[in-house]
Amino acid sequence: MDTSTVNIILDIIHYLFFAFAFCVISSYVVLSIISAKETIEYRKKNSFVNYKDILSSTMSPTITIIAPAYNESLNIVENVRSLLSNHYVNYDVVIVNDGSKDDSLEKLIAAFDLEKIDYVINEKIKTQPLRKGVYKSKNPAFEKLMIVDKENGGKADALNLGLNISKSKYVACIDVDCLLLEDALQKMIKPFLEETETKVIATGGVIRIANSCVIKGGKLIEVNLPKNLLVQAQILEYLRTFLLGRMAWSRLNGLLVISGAFGIFDKKIAIEVGGYDTQTVGEDMEIIVRMRRYMEEKGEKYKVSYIPDPLCWTEAPSSYKIFISQRNRWTRGTIETLKKHRKIGFNYKYGIFGLISYPYWLIFERLAPIIEVIGIIYFVVLIILKQVRWEYALSFLLLSYLFSILFSIVALYSEELTFHQYKKKGTGIKLVLLSALEPIILHPVILYSAIRGNIDYYFNKNKKWGEMVRTGLGNSES
Amino acid sequence: MTTYQYLIDYFSELPILIKLIGGLIVISVILIVGLTIYLKGIRRYQRNKKEEILKFKSEYEVLLIEYLYAEDHEAIKEEQNSFCEWVNKLELQPAISEEKTEEKAITPVQQAIISKLEKEVLIKSKRKIIISILYKLMDEVSGEMSVAIKELYCKTGLVNYALSRVEDKDWSIKAKSIGELSRFEIKEAHYEIVKSIAHPRKEVRKEAHLYLVNLFRFDGLYFLNELKTPLSEWDQIQILEILQKFEDQQICDIKPWLKSTNDTVVLFALKLAQIYNQYEINDTLIDLLSHNNKTVRIYAIEVLTHLYGLEAKDMLKANFNELSLEEQLGFFTMLEKLVIPSDEPFIEKHLFHKDFEIQLLALKILKSINIDKYIGLNNLPGDEKSEAMLKLENTF
Numbered sequence: 001m002d003t004s005t006v007n008i009i010l011d012i013i014h015y016l017f018f019a020f021a022f023c024v025i026s027s028y029v030v031l032s033i034i035s036a037k038e039t040i041e042y043r044k045k046n047s048f049v050n051y052k053d054i055l056s057s058t059m060s061p062t063i064t065i066i067a068p069a070y071n072e073s074l075n076i077v078e079n080v081r082s083l084l085s086n087h088y089v090n091y092d093v094v095i096v097n098d099g100s101k102d103d104s105l106e107k108l109i110a111a112f113d114l115e116k117i118d119y120v121i122n123e124k125i126k127t128q129p130l131r132k133g134v135y136k137s138k139n140p141a142f143e144k145l146m147i148v149d150k151e152n153g154g155k156a157d158a159l160n161l162g163l164n165i166s167k168s169k170y171v172a173c174i175d176v177d178c179l180l181l182e183d184a185l186q187k188m189i190k191p192f193l194e195e196t197e198t199k200v201i202a203t204g205g206v207i208r209i210a211n212s213c214v215i216k217g218g219k220l221i222e223v224n225l226p227k228n229l230l231v232q233a234q235i236l237e238y239l240r241t242f243l244l245g246r247m248a249w250s251r252l253n254g255l256l257v258i259s260g261a262f263g264i265f266d267k268k269i270a271i272e273v274g275g276y277d278t279q280t281v282g283e284d285m286e287i288i289v290r291m292r293r294y295m296e297e298k299g300e301k302y303k304v305s306y307i308p309d310p311l312c313w314t315e316a317p318s319s320y321k322i323f324i325s326q327r328n329r330w331t332r333g334t335i336e337t338l339k340k341h342r343k344i345g346f347n348y349k350y351g352i353f354g355l356i357s358y359p360y361w362l363i364f365e366r367l368a369p370i371i372e373v374i375g376i377i378y379f380v381v382l383i384i385l386k387q388v389r390w391e392y393a394l395s396f397l398l399l400s401y402l403f404s405i406l407f408s409i410v411a412l413y414s415e416e417l418t419f420h421q422y423k424k425k426g427t428g429i430k431l432v433l434l435s436a437l438e439p440i441i442l443h444p445v446i447l448y449s450a451i452r453g454n455i456d457y458y459f460n461k462n463k464k465w466g467e468m469v470r471t472g473l474g475n476s477e478s
Numbered sequence: 479m480t481t482y483q484y485l486i487d488y489f490s491e492l493p494i495l496i497k498l499i500g501g502l503i504v505i506s507v508i509l510i511v512g513l514t515i516y517l518k519g520i521r522r523y524q525r526n527k528k529e530e531i532l533k534f535k536s537e538y539e540v541l542l543i544e545y546l547y548a549e550d551h552e553a554i555k556e557e558q559n560s561f562c563e564w565v566n567k568l569e570l571q572p573a574i575s576e577e578k579t580e581e582k583a584i585t586p587v588q589q590a591i592i593s594k595l596e597k598e599v600l601i602k603s604k605r606k607i608i609i610s611i612l613y614k615l616m617d618e619v620s621g622e623m624s625v626a627i628k629e630l631y632c633k634t635g636l637v638n639y640a641l642s643r644v645e646d647k648d649w650s651i652k653a654k655s656i657g658e659l660s661r662f663e664i665k666e667a668h669y670e671i672v673k674s675i676a677h678p679r680k681e682v683r684k685e686a687h688l689y690l691v692n693l694f695r696f697d698g699l700y701f702l703n704e705l706k707t708p709l710s711e712w713d714q715i716q717i718l719e720i721l722q723k724f725e726d727q728q729i730c731d732i733k734p735w736l737k738s739t740n741d742t743v744v745l746f747a748l749k750l751a752q753i754y755n756q757y758e759i760n761d762t763l764i765d766l767l768s769h770n771n772k773t774v775r776i777y778a779i780e781v782l783t784h785l786y787g788l789e790a791k792d793m794l795k796a797n798f799n800e801l802s803l804e805e806q807l808g809f810f811t812m813l814e815k816l817v818i819p820s821d822e823p824f825i826e827k828h829l830f831h832k833d834f835e836i837q838l839l840a841l842k843i844l845k846s847i848n849i850d851k852y853i854g855l856n857n858l859p860g861d862e863k864s865e866a867m868l869k870l871e872n873t874f
Contacts, residue, residue, distance in 0.1 A: 044650040045681055048657045052617075053719035059749060060715055120869045122834045193715070194680070196708035196742065391492065395499040402506035409513050416520055423528075428521040432514050 010387065017375055021396070024364060025403055028244075032410055035247035039418055042247075042308060051186045054193075055087055061169045061193070063091040063185055063264065066162030067176035068155050073102035077111040079176050082218025084144060088185035092144045094162045095176065099131060099152025108147050113139045125160040125275035128153035134165075155260070156276035156283040163275050166267060175261045175314060179210055179220060184311035188264045191305035201291050202265045203305040204258030206242040208421065209235050210313035220313055223421045225430060230323060232434050233442035234316045240411040243308060243418070250306035254357035256292075258304065260284030262312035269294065280340070282333015289341050296350045310419050324449045331369075331453025338366055369450035401439055408435035527603075534607045538598075541591055542611055546619070546626055548587040584633075595634040609636060609658065616661060631662045644670050649679040656682065660689035668693070675701045684713045691720045696730045702743050703734065709742040718749060729754045736762045741771045748774070752781045760787050767793065772802055779808035783815055791816055795824055803833060810839040817843050822851075829855075830864045837866035 054060050065083055069076055076095075083093045097105050108114060119134040132149040150161055159173050170192060172185065184205070192200045211231045214222035226232055249255045260283065273290045276283040288304060295302040317323040338345070338361060345362060347354040382388045412431050415421065422431065489500065584592070599605045615627055631637055643655035644667055656674065659667045667689075674686040687709070690698035699717075702709075735747035736759065744766070751759055766778035767790060782790040794801065794809045801809065810828075813821060825847070828840045845852040855867055863871075 047650065048654045048681075048685070050657075050716065053716045054712070057715045057719050059718055059753075061711075120838060120866070122838070124834075190712060193711035194713075196680075196710050391496050395496055395503065399499050399503050399506065402503060402510065405510055406506055406513075409510060409517065412517060413513070413520075416517065416524070420524060423525070425525070428517055429514075432517065 013378065017371075017378075020371055021400065024368070025400075027360065027364060028403075028407055031248040032244050032407070034251050035244045035414070038247045038251035039243070039308065039414060041251075043418060049190070051183060051190075054186045054189070056089060058089060060088070060090050060186075061189065062167070063088065063170045063172055063189060064162065064166035064168040064267075065091060065093045065172045065174060065180075065185075066096065066159055066166065067093065067174050068096045068098050068158030068162070069100060069104055069176045070098045070152070070155075070158075071100045071102045071104065072176055073100070073104045073107055075177060076104045077107055078218060080108065080112070080145065082179055083174075083176075084142065085182060085218055086180060086185055087182045088189075090168075091172075091185055092146065092168070094165055095145070095147045096158040096162050097131075097147060097149045098154070098158040099128070099150060105132065105147070105149050109135065112137045112142045112145055112147075114147060119165075121161075121164050124164055124271050127157050127161045127164065154278055156278040156280070159283070160275040160278070163267060163271055169267060170264055171267045171270065172262070172264045173260070174263075174312070177315060178207075178261050179215060179218065179313040180262070181220065181311045181313075184262075185264075187307055187309055187311060188262075191303075191307070192264070192266070195303065198301045198303045199269075199295070200266070200303050200305050201269050201295060202258055202263055202288060203307060204246070204255065205262045205307050205311045206246075206309065207238060207259045207261045208310045208313045209238060209316045211316055211318060213313065215313075224424070225422055225427050226318075228318045229437070229441055230320060230445075231316050231318050232430075233438045234323075236408055236411070236431065236434050236438050237442060238316075239415050240408060243414040244407075244411050246306055247308055249357070250304075252352060252356065253303050254352050254360075255304040255306055256289055256357050256361055257285040258288050258306075261314050265291075277340075280333060280336040281329045282337050285333055286337040286340065289337050289344070292353055293341060293344060293350070296344075296353055308418070310421055320445060324445065324452065327446055327449030328453040328456060331450045332457045334361065334366055335454070335457050338362055369447050370454065372447060373451055404439045404443075405435045408438060530603075531607055534604060535611060538595075538608055538611050541594070542608075542615060542627075542630070545588050545591045545630060546615070546623055548585050548591070584629075592630065592633045595630070599634050599636055599639070605636065605639065608634070612636075613661060628662050632664070637662070637664055637666075640664070641667055641670075644674075649677070649682050652677075653679070653682045653685045656685035656689050660685065660692045663693055665693055672701075675705070676707060680707070680710065683707060684710075684716070687713060688716055688720065691717050695721065695724050695726065696728070699730065699735075702738070702746070705738075705740055705743055708740070709746055714742075714746045714749060717746070718753065722753070727754065729756070732756060733759055733762050736766065741774055744769070744771075744774050745777055748777045748781050752784050755785065757785055760785060760789060763787060764790050764793065772804065775802075776804050776808050779805060779812060783808075783812040786816060787812075788816060795821075798824075806831075807833065807835055807839075810836050810843070813843055814839060814846075817847055819847050822847055826851075829867075834865055837864045838870075841866055841870060 065086075067079075067083060072079065080093070080095060095108065097108075114135040115138050116133050117136050121130075128151040130149065131151050135147040135149070137143065137145050146165070148161060148165060150158065162173070163171060170189065172188065174180065188203050188205055191203050209226070209231060210220070211228065212224040212226035213220060214224065225235070246255060263284070265287075269291055270287065273287070273294045275287070277286045277290070280286050292302070292304065317326055338358070341358075344350045344354045345358040350358070379388070379393070409432060412428070412435070416428070422428070489497070492500070595608060599608060612627055612631055616624055619627065637659075640655045640658045641664070643651050644659070646652045646655070652674065656667075656671055659671070671686050671689050674682050677683050677686065687701060690701055692698070729750065732747045732750050735743050736751070738744050738747070748763075748766070750756070751763065760782065763778050763782050763785070764787065766774055769775050769778065779790070779794070791812060794812070798806060798809065813825070817825070822844070825840050825844050828836060829844070831837050831840065841852065841855075855863070856871070858867070860868070
């Protein structure tokens, strides 16, 4: 190849990278604008809503909270107490003890005065069998509680058993260690009840980080910014994701994922599609994609809704090891889901879902880390070949860095003008400084985790969930 | 100066793309600095505002509680509040009319408080705080106290602000003001609010519906007669909750709504029939078993079950195979409550229904009418048992 051909190839590669970066930045700008519109609309719509009637009404629909638990002995009793303190009237709580090897069940039996009952389960979705059986409390104060002890089958399997056992019209699938605010259910159920033309199949909620927050008796007392830099950076990341990203996708009716930590589903549809997929580590994303696909193929008007209020608080990983493991799993989950439902991608028959949501996830979530790493390698090669035009390289690098700071600050604005959770003096400036640090301290780790996720997906098929150690809400000092 | 000139020269010699990026970098830096300062300002403003609100709240709370508890038996009784005048003007009898006519006269202390608040409500932020406290107090008190709050709401002029906003072009302001007028039971706005029953925004429609029901109880439900837009589950629940709060539970004729062409109105009427035990409308309910909308049919079965609609049982039994699975399930739930020994052959026929829930219900019903036959099922060979029988094996 002569020099001119090499130069043409290099130019083409440059333009491809430039086009990709331009598309990423443009998509973020567009999503921010859409999310601003949606946030304003949401705030307007909900500024005068009276939730009290729905709270006390016996005509309100029934909801089952399904919370799978595996080796959660440390905080299980407190967590269940917190779930039982919701203000909604028509709800019950099903804790699925997924073959825990610790003394979770014994602790629950003692704390809630449980006794074994005969219970016939309609196995609409195949699950692992029961181990010790089904328990209910002898104490009427805990009549809403049911504990199911089963053989270990993973989170998806435990949720499927919850779907089988639930008698309610709606199910709230949550992580047992999450802290749900008392008004969470009535706010989350609202989209299902107020839509008349479109069927709401699921509603997702914002997940907030509870590390260092003061929690007493299962209630959130004070919101604090953690000292741990990794957790702080995740707070910023969550704000961007939930307040800018998902809010916009909700407006477009293009949400592909509802966090596994907290979401409410139309049980009938969830069962009709076969429940959670036990073969993926990204079961939360997969079920939404499958439900949407089902509705699209049925030709019914439907919606996946989203509530931006801070209703669910969870503990974020405070060590790099756990964080990498979590993000690795998320990457594998995304790959598995997109691969499984590749028929949808760029398929006009699926409307926005096939033409916008799927391609966006494929290009900007699934492929982005790979493209980024290729870019870095390519850049290193150019340095070695002394082909770098530094004025261009540095200008682009600086611009993209400044854009990422700007985008984070916009997310902080959104938070300040809406839910304003981090009220303490000095927190605002800390978060702004964090916006400058986050691309350096968090992004490289996310990139590394995503690449590890890709490698594990293709070369380490046996890898499943990975480690997730929790210190418990209210105990974390990060 | 030389360095500055060097930089200018350097920049002017750069390629156009770099110049463009340079410009974007400068804009980004300005935006970041500007937004950071502004963010700091916003946070400070919010903190100060919060403190101010807290201060005003505690101040006004004391004032309003003082107003509510101020009693002066020597007070002049000639003053009548505007509520009574409105009540007399209107054709419909409001839910509050009786309690209003027995209203107490205003004491000098109360008058002083009203005068103070009249000045305060001129400021929008303070007006909002006062309204929020009044809302809170309305939730906490009842009877004479709540009448006094409503009276205060009118006398301080707050009502005029809400009335002026009912015609606002912004739907959220309109809806909010209707909600406020509903909360303080301002009947004067009735004719204006009625226009919003068919408003294009569902939020405004909902507030208008709630206003009518809150003020005129069952009479306020007249809007259902002409309702073309759907009445959401959320609205239905709220309306039902309001209706159930009233002492007088004398319900109006719901038959026309059961025959409505608007399916959501029919579903709402079915809920009314269930809550208010409308036994006399069973014939109309039976007609609904052949309604075009499956949800209506299923709910009609549920209501008939609640109302012991025995006439429906035979009809459903005769058409059982034509029913959808949900309706069949609904019918078996009905049988669970209304079963008689002569239903046994029908039950036996469906012990092996394709649906597990129906199998289970059939077994349960059989157990209640013929325990020997139920126990006898245990002797069936394993491969002849239904899924439900196998699951229940241990409980035979």
